[in-house]
Amino acid sequence: EAGVVQSPRYKIIEKKQPVAFWCNPISGHNTLYWYLQNLGQGPELLIRYENEEAVDDSQLPKDRFSAERLKGVDSTLKIQPAELGDSAVYLCASSFTRLAGRTGELFFGEGSRLTVL
Amino acid sequence: EDQVTQSPEALRLQEGESSSLNCSYTVSGLRGLFWYRQDPGKGPEFLFTLYSAGEEKEKERLKATLTKKESFLHITAPKPEDSATYLCAVHYVRMAQKLVFGQGTRLTINP
Numbered sequence A: 001e002a003g004v005v006q007s008p009r010y011k012i013i014e015k016k017q018p019v020a021f022w023c024n025p026i027s028g029h030n031t032l033y034w035y036l037q038n039l040g041q042g043p044e045l046l047i048r049y050e051n052e053e054a055v056d057d058s059q060l061p062k063d064r065f066s067a068e069r070l071k072g073v074d075s076t077l078k079i080q081p082a083e084l085g086d087s088a089v090y091l092c093a094s095s096f097t098r099l100a101g102r103t104g105e106l107f108f109g110e111g112s113r114l115t116v117l
Numbered sequence B: 001e002d003q004v005t006q007s008p009e010a011l012r013l014q015e016g017e018s019s020s021l022n023c024s025y026t027v028s029g030l031r032g033l034f035w036y037r038q039d040p041g042k043g044p045e046f047l048f049t050l051y052s053a054g055e056e057k058e059k060e061r062l063k064a065t066l067t068k069k070e071s072f073l074h075i076t077a078p079k080p081e082d083s084a085t086y087l088c089a090v091h092y093v094r095m096a097q098k099l100v101f102g103q104g105t106r107l108t109i110n111p
Helices: A097-103
Strands: A005-007 A010-013 A019-024 A031-037 A044-050 A053-056 A065-069 A075-079 A088-095 A112-116 B003-007 B010-014 B019-026 B030-038 B045-050 B056-059 B062-066 B070-075 B084-092 B105-110
Touching: A005 A088, A010 A019, A019 A088, A019 A112, A031 A075, A044 A065, A044 A075, A075 A088, B003 B084, B010 B019, B019 B030, B019 B084, B030 B070, B045 B056, B045 B062, B070 B084
Parallel strands: A010 A112, B010 B105
Antiparallel strands: A005 A019, A019 A075, A031 A044, A031 A088, A044 A053, A065 A075, A088 A112, B003 B019, B019 B070, B030 B045, B030 B084, B056 B062, B062 B070, B084 B105
8 A cells, every 4th residue: 555655855945936745645544734844853733634624724834835635635735935944844644534533643754855045 | 831742862772772762741631642653764653552541552672651741662672773763742632633742762773
């Protein structure tokens, strides 16, 4: 079974440029998460989707970050314009809704490492 | 304030030298505590779920335990392949459906 797929794995851009990350979750997983992970820190939730609906985006900096999940499957996270402080790893994860809150078992992709110069 | 704190930040052991990692939490209404392993350049990989004080889970050389204030990840006779960052996360009433992660412990096992 294929895991969570993210692309690109690495992206280097100059500040003020836009960038987009793509995530394909595990087939059948209706919950999708975007996490931000800074070096030496644990992941921090940016946004959570239940199917197509963003049910928790309280930590998403909406002035520059946006996300969408088309048809309740793939998702895209966009930053425009990027700032130096956005350099980090952006992790996508997926799960079965009715189990994740109980078991805590999220399936993570390998992440997209962003460097803003 | 709700917090999840892991210690130590980094731990270096010799192969076969057993030790424990700590995850302390100050949250109300704990629903579950979870351990993940993260290898360099990879996403976290789920290890264990603990629901209530006194519960224990084991997997190969790893054993996770839970009290009302903290969790321990015991590593018995570790091997170099156990080297990774170990993350704990909590799910609690105020943060429904959201996992709050600690900062992780970076474990290195020298051969």
